[in-house]
Amino acid sequence: MYYEIRRYQIQPGRREEWVRYMEDVIIPFQTAQGMDVTASFVDDEDEDGYVWMRRFKDEADSDALRGLNRSSQHRVPESIVDAR
Template sequence: MGRCRRPVRRRTRRLDPHPPHPNRKHPLMFYEIRRYQVQPGRRDEWVRYMAEAIIPFQVSKGVSVTATFITDDDPDGYVWIRRFDDEAQRIALNAAVYDSERWTSQLGLQCEQFLIPEQATLTRVIPVSDAGLAGIEKAMGLG
């Protein structure tokens, strides 16, 4: 206990039927899209807690947090995206975060107060472009 229940893992299929280009810098790079259902009426508190505690802690352990969102169609929905170079990095960084003393004695316990764990989902996605999200934003003039 002491750790937020890990979300249900849902794998998504690669939209591109062709294998990655052989010169691709990170052929195994992927993103995790984590969707949480926050206890009714507590989303604003959760957003602050993520921004002030969870995200800085995860980043301090080496996790790349790409983006966070609130859902437009659900007043208690929250989504965030993490990026990993490969599965080995994901395993190592998850261990650094979720097996740490701070997580097990403080942060994880607080998560349990905010979230509805059985409604959390995790989807792993692989970019179909070598550029990933940053390249797409740049191409659209956003980055």
């Protein structure tokens, strides 16, 4: 198994909006593409932090499935995530 852990710093005051977007758009889309989202949660110690984790068969599977994601309209909206 190959795991990917991602942590995003959300723009101040927009975390609830981000979580809804992830739960309503991103996670269902990625699941439909064959990705296994194993965790999705807010950072209890950072009011603007968000973490999620995906599991793949191996690194090649990860690369292939992430390639599908890059070519889709379901991208991380930079207007919500602070790209520091």
